Amino acid sequence: MQTIDLRGVSCPTNFVKAKLALEDLDDGMIAQILLDDGEPVKNVPRSLKADGHKLLGLTQTEEGYYILELKKIEE
Amino acid sequence: MADVKQTKIDLNNLKAGGFIKERGKDLFTVRLRVPGGRMSVPRLKKIAEVAEKFGGEFVHLSVRQSIELININFKDFDAVVEELGEKSQKVASCGARVRVPVACGGCEYNPNGLVDTQKSALEVDEKLFGTPTGHHKFKVAFAGCPFDCPKSSTNDVGFSGAIEPVLDKATCISCGLCVKSCVPKALVMGEDNKPVLTAEKCIWCGDCVKVCPTEAWSVKKKGYTVRIGGKWGRNPLVGTLFATFLPEDKAVEFIAAVLEWYKQKAEGLGRIRLGDTIIKEGPDALLNHLRSQFPDYTVAKTIAPQIIQTQVGMN
Ligand code: SF4
Ligand code: SF4
Ligand code: SF4
Numbered sequence: 053m054q055t056i057d058l059r060g061v062s063c064p065t066n067f068v069k070a071k072l073a074l075e076d077l078d079d080g081m082i083a084q085i086l087l088d089d090g091e092p093v094k095n096v097p098r099s100l101k102a103d104g105h106k107l108l109g110l111t112q113t114e115e116g117y118y119i120l121e122l123k124k125i126e127e
Numbered sequence: 128m129a130d131v132k133q134t135k136i137d138l139n140n141l142k143a144g145g146f147i148k149e150r151g152k153d154l155f156t157v158r159l160r161v162p163g164g165r166m167s168v169p170r171l172k173k174i175a176e177v178a179e180k181f182g183g184e185f186v187h188l189s190v191r192q193s194i195e196l197i198n199i200n201f202k203d204f205d206a207v208v209e210e211l212g213e214k215s216q217k218v219a220s221c222g223a224r225v226r227v228p229v230a231c232g233g234c235e236y237n238p239n240g241l242v243d244t245q246k247s248a249l250e251v252d253e254k255l256f257g258t259p260t261g262h263h264k265f266k267v268a269f270a271g272c273p274f275d276c277p278k279s280s281t282n283d284v285g286f287s288g289a290i291e292p293v294l295d296k297a298t299c300i301s302c303g304l305c306v307k308s309c310v311p312k313a314l315v316m317g318e319d320n321k322p323v324l325t326a327e328k329c330i331w332c333g334d335c336v337k338v339c340p341t342e343a344w345s346v347k348k349k350g351y352t353v354r355i356g357g358k359w360g361r362n363p364l365v366g367t368l369f370a371t372f373l374p375e376d377k378a379v380e381f382i383a384a385v386l387e388w389y390k391q392k393a394e395g396l397g398r399i400r401l402g403d404t405i406i407k408e409g410p411d412a413l414l415n416h417l418r419s420q421f422p423d424y425t426v427a428k429t430i431a432p433q434i435i436q437t438q439v440g441m442n
Contacts, residue, residue, distance in 0.1 A: 094308050098338040102238065107340030109302040118307075 054083045059117055063091050067099045074105070079126035082108070084119050093118045145221060146204065149197070156187075157196040157207060158221070160256070163230035163248030163269070164192035177210050191266075192229050223265075223398070225251075225258040225386070230269035231276050234288070240271030241333050241349065242288035247378050254379045258386065262393040263400045266358070267382060273330045273352065280366040281359050283401045284382050286351040289331035289372060293347035296321050305335035305344060331371075348372045350424070355385060355413065356402035356432030361440070364402040364432040367410065369417060370424040381421060388416045402432040 056073045058066040070085055077083060085100075087093045093110070097120050101107055108121040145158040159174065166174075174194060178186050183198030199207060230248035234240030247269050258265075268279040270287035279285025301320040313328035314335060322335075331352065336344045350372035357366030373381055385401070392412070393404045405413055410431045418425040 094310070094334075097304055098308065098334070099238070101338060101340060107302065107304060107338075109300070110304050110307060 054081065055086065056083055057086045058092065058096070059086050059088050061092075063095050064099075066092050067096050070096060070100060071103065074100075074124055077124045079124060081124050083122050083124060085122060087118045087120055089116055089118065093120075096120070097122075146199075146201075147195075147221060151198070153200050153202070155199050155201055155204075157182075157199050157204075158189065159194045159196065159211070160227040160252070161192050161194055162227050162252035162256075163233075163245045165230075165232075165245055166194075173211065177207060180210070181207050191227065193227060221264075223260050223263050225255045225260065225265045225267070225382075227256060228252055228267040228269060229277055229282075231271050233269070233271040237271055238337075239274060239332075240288065241290050242269075242271055242351065242375055244269035244271045244286075244288065247286065247351075247375055250379050251382060255382060255386075260386065260393075261390050262396070262404075263398050265386065265389070265401065269351075269378075273332045279357075280354040281357040281363065282366065283356070283358065284385055285354045285357055285366050286373075286378060287354075289350060289352045290333040290336065290346045291331055291348040291372065292324070292329070292333065292335050292344045294322065294324065295343050295345065297343075298341045299339075299343035300341055302340060304338045304340065308334045308338045310334070350374050351378060353381065353424075356405045356410075358400050358402050361437075363435040363437065364400075364406075365435060366402065367430050367432055368426055369410075369414060369429055370421060371426060373421070373424045377421070377424075381417070384417055384420050385413070388413055406431050 054077055056070055058069060061069060074083065087096055097107055100122060104125045104127055106123040106125055108123060111119050113119060147156040147158060149156055178196050181199055181203045182196045185197060187195040187197055189195055228248040228251045230244040233244030234242055235245065251267055266282040267284050268277045268282040270277045270279045272288045275287045279287050299321050303316060305322050306314045306316055311328050311330050313325050314322045317323040336346060353370040353373050354366035355369045356364055358364050389401050389404060392408050393399050396404065410429050414425060414429055
């Protein structure tokens, strides 16, 4: 599984970085995206959904950041 | 005599027609209406040409999304109107009339937008623009969602897009994204690990629907939240809630009903804005009037427009 670490990256750069990283994955592959609390965890999942990817789940870590699990969907 | 066709300039109609006197001798500002702030690129080019030919070195974008041509000599009025093509680019109104509606980009390309504010603004512009109120100016604004960037509630009638979400528990995979996305904290995870909605806290923003990966959240109702009686200026008022989930295609009719009440009730009160008329008559008078025509959308009760303390001058 691919991990895309977007902690410390602010909106909308985090979303654009996620898009670029997802370009390297094959259709149907699962990725873990690490997101800060606040704006990033609120905005990035929704934008990735709007791009057509399948969101699978969100978990909060002990350190306070979030792990978004997602399945890459090629249009 | 050669049959020279000369358009007469009706000086009385000038202000109502969007011609505004400037400081300099013979010079006027010509305010062009841009409903909803959207303008086609060819039209923009045409306006630039006219501005270059007859105006000063710049144009001004008004706070209500109009383009204002600066330093137009009144002798050029006819030529300016002619070259802009009067029909397709009417000048914007001033005075005691329904003004050009403003709107945000709405749902077409803005990811937050829930309704088609541009369509609504065009409809209102087409059907109600320039209607004399008999009392004072009358402003309308459309926001695509409850974040209300256009500050709709500081208008005489302000609309903001809204959706009511509904949950299909069976489809929910308990990912928690909606709870995390709901800024007003109207959602919490229940004991069964499915979200629970506290309706009173919901602002109808639709963020839960937009993020939910399985479409467990969907749209039950969609329309406009309508606030009435707002204004800015010397004594600002924030409009209050009169209707919820008003269908988009009823916006024009609804404004017409508000105008009807305003014209009647403000009779004899001079130059008074709608909000002050509501404070004088009590909000129930307007609410009952609206309820008779829009029983499905008016709220059960409301409050008078809210006075903003500006701390300058005697309020
Ligand atoms: S009011 Fe909503 S839809 Fe309109 S610009 Fe603001 S966020 Fe976007
Ligand atoms: S519509 Fe907005 S406020 Fe209401 S539950 Fe959904 S996210 Fe929360
Ligand atoms: S986002 Fe959808 S699937 Fe996830 S918890 Fe909320 S309702 Fe359930």
